[in-house]
Amino acid sequence: MFILTTIQDLIQIAPPDFHKPSPQAIKDAINAKYANKVVLNIGLCICMWDLLSSSEGLIGHGTGLVNVNVEFRIAVFRPFRGEIVKGRIGHSTQEGIWVGLNFTNEVFVPFQNLFENSHFEEGERVWVWDSEGTELFFDKGETVLFRVEQEEWIDQKPGIVQKDENGNVIEERGTAWRLIGSMAQPGLGPTLWWGDQEEGEEQEGGGEQAMVGEQEVGGELEDAGEQGDGREDVDEMVVDGA
Incomplete structure (x- = not known):
């Protein structure tokens, strides 16, 4: 996710x-x-x-x-393709979901990269996944996990702000870089979904282990009882023989 990059540059100290x-x-x-x-x-x-x-x-x-003239190393955020990153949903549109991190909001998950059977609720401005009848x-x-699919580098226009006669900005300068993510695999999306399921699976797994343990203990007790009966028979035979 974070890498160190070496840069050589000429800086000016005021x-x-x-x-x-x-x-x-x-x-x-x-840093400035x-x-x-x-x-x-x-x-x-x-x-x-x-x-x-x-x-x-x-x-x-x-x-x-x-x-x-300086040569230095700088910490850079540049996740690799396929990396799983945690973020927080900023807002949603019909095109997809914007996810924010602690230091950038330039993460976009298009609707094509969401779970199948997902749809957009216009009234609440939120995406909904219909999972076997459960919305x-x-x-x-919400805190979410997303998979990095690609990064986009966008050429920037000269920093001249265009305004109309009323002084309103006609076109704002966009971002130079953004991440494209996906949330279409098990474990991705809001962590709350999978956290509850994992807890339920752990509880079910614990019950199964308890049942298995009882069966094993019961089997050992039965075997011990059979062995005990056999030893008693042997003792009786020895006494009779004596």
Whole structure:
């Protein structure tokens, strides 16, 4: 789910950060540039992991910024295909279900990747799975497990916000990266479904084990009784023979 990626870059330290120790100033500059950002073909950057090397700082002419060449490792969120990830349902539409994690909401499960016999309830804005006559709901806020199917990289347009005459935004800038998941296999979907079933199976399994144990104990007692009767017969024969 999380990987470490090595990056080489030129960062700039502003004069207000000159009072900080150099490692701390470099770390803050790297996190300000990369943390919570999507880097093409790398993934969603979380934060700097460690600093591998850095050059001497050079002050830029007329700016006062210190330019430093750095090599560092950064923690990146990029799950592999087929990985099972836990999230929470954010909202649902007719196209599918949006799932949120603690640090991103860019996880989408299209309706084609839900259980068979699932349908969308327009009034409650929720997807429902009809499992052999029982309706199970993908409620908002439910903790779910989903399987990563693929990741999408989306080319970004220049950051110019287009507005109409009234000042309303015509087109918002979309995300550069998202995960496509599925919830169509046993064990996936709301954890509440499978947790209750597992508890029921454990209770049933415990009852079966108890019954088996009673049968085994009963069998041992019966065998011991038969052996005891045999020993008594032998003792009686010995006494009679004496």
